[in-house]
Amino acid sequence: MPQFEYKVLPAPTKGKRNRGSKGGAGRLAFAVQEMINDLALSGWEYQRSDTLPLQERSGLTGRVTVYHNMLVFRRPVDDAPHEQSLAVPRKSEPDDNIFEADTHDSETP
DSSP states (O other): EEEEEEEEEEOOOSSSOOOOOOOOHHHHHHHHHHHHHHHHHHTTTEEEEEEEEEEEEEEEEEEEEEEEEEEEEEEOOSOOOOOOOOOOOOOOOHHHHHHHHHHHHHHHO
C-alpha cells in the first residue's frame, strides 16, 4: 500500500490579476489555480479544501472563533521503511609494528 506525506497550506485570500479572469471570484480562482499548479510541479497532488476553526483572542479576555480555508496536498513517499542507520564499529587491523617489536626482542643470539 503506498504511503503519502501531506502538506496543508492556507488558501489564498487575495486574487491575482489575469487577462482572462473577470471579477473577484475569477481573480481568486486564478490565484488558487496558480498555487495548485506550482505545487504540482514539485510532485504534490491536490486533495481537497477544508474549512477549519481557530480560537483567537479578542481584546483582553475574550475569544472569538475564526474559520480558515486550507488546501490539502499529498505526494507519495518511498515504500522502503525509514530506519535509523546505526554506526557499526569497524574492526581495526592489527598493527604490524607491534608484532615486529615482539619478534626482535625474542631473536637475541
